[in-house]
Amino acid sequence: MAITPEDSGQDDVLGERRHLVSLAFRMLGTVADAEDAVQETYIRWYRMSDQERAAIEVPRAWLTKAASRICLNVLASAHHRREVYVGPWLPEPVPPLAFATPSEGAGDPLDRVTLDESVSSALLVVLESMTPAERVAFVLHDVFAMPFDEIAKIVGRSAAACRQLAVSARRRVQRSRGRRSTHAEHEEVVKAFSAAARAGDIAGLVSMLDPDVVLRSDGGGVVTAARNPVFGREKVARFLVGALHKRPGSTVIEQETPDGTGFALWEDGRIYGIVTLDVAQGVVVDVRMMMNPYKLTLWN
Missing domain, CATH: 3.10.450.50 (Nuclear Transport Factor 2; Chain: A,)
Incomplete structure (x- = not known):
């Protein structure tokens, strides 16, 4: 569906792209997969009627949940893709320029990822060892501070179960950090x-x-x-x-x-x-x- 300037709230919705790619990259480990997930998120948004979109009070929350569900589905199928990949699969390393904020002049597409350890190859490798639900729970809660009751709606489990998923994921991350040098x-x-x-x-x-x-x-x-x-x-x-x-x-x-x-x-x-x-x-x-x-x- 074509996106036109007349779409209500279009600028605000498209302005969430930075947030969505940042989230999807941490979940999926490559820029291409993150971009695909975000594109699918926007397709789902614009497939809705004007009335359906108008009824959504917080578009950012809707987009975040939709993108997270898409990433969860991609992760569920990633195991097979890794099996047919030629040689070891590693997450994509990203350059320092990619992490600059828009005001610092970074270019598309990865001006949307914050410079911190959550995009390091070392951490992304650890995330690869997690179940899809663990990874989604960890990224949403520990990186993006989403409450567990909201995460529960995305992964289809109770808030208590999601909390336990995040705890399990956090332990893996802490073990990997424990031996690192200064x-x-x-x-x-x-x-x-x-x-x-x-x-x-x-x-x-x-x-x-x-x-x-x-x-x-x-x-x-x-x-x-x-x-x-x-x-x-x-x-x-x-x-x-x-x-x-x-x-x-x-x-x-x-x-x-x-x-x-x-x-x-x-x-x-x-x-x-x-x-x-x-x-x-x-x-x-x-x-x-x-x-x-x-x-x-x-x-x-």
Whole structure:
């Protein structure tokens, strides 16, 4: 249905797009999926009659509930999509510019996501381990401060059950946060890590990796990437150096991300990879390499 300027309250309703994409991104983990969910939300809004829309006292609340239900349905089907995905699936990393408020001049589409830990790759990975209902309850309550009685209407459970879902989700998040290093330690380790990677210093990389480190590389079947996670510091170090050696024209540059400092892989004036890391007790414990160009569009 075409949207015309005569639609009652159109500007106010379309002004909620920032809020809706912000919410959907945290629930679904990619900008494309978030945009699709928001588009479907607006389709449902404009399919209603003028009288039905006029009867809705708080459009933001209606849109939030509709978008959340759509995300819940998408999450329910996501397990199958992950099974057929080529290689490890990682949430989409988003650049710092994406988090600026409209008054700070950020561009469409992700001027609508707030810069905080709730959009970090590390947290989104934890959210991926939750049930759809847990994830929705956590995002709506802990990130967007929605009351449990309202969440209950979205997930189809009692308010008490939704509270328990959020508690369970929060425990998972707290466990993942518990072992992380301070911001200063993270910065120090990552800068040394990127310098060793640039120099092809395998021994140096090994010294900064946890013995049980895991590297996941998401190419989505579009570009070359590791089809399976890489375990252990020797294998991870050699994989990183080998990957850079295969692209002699590439450059490793430190890059700010919602996960703290990571690094960007540049070639021919474009970013072809974003690497985010988790640091604990002075060593890197997780390496996430986003190589899928469809999840890097905001970086270029």
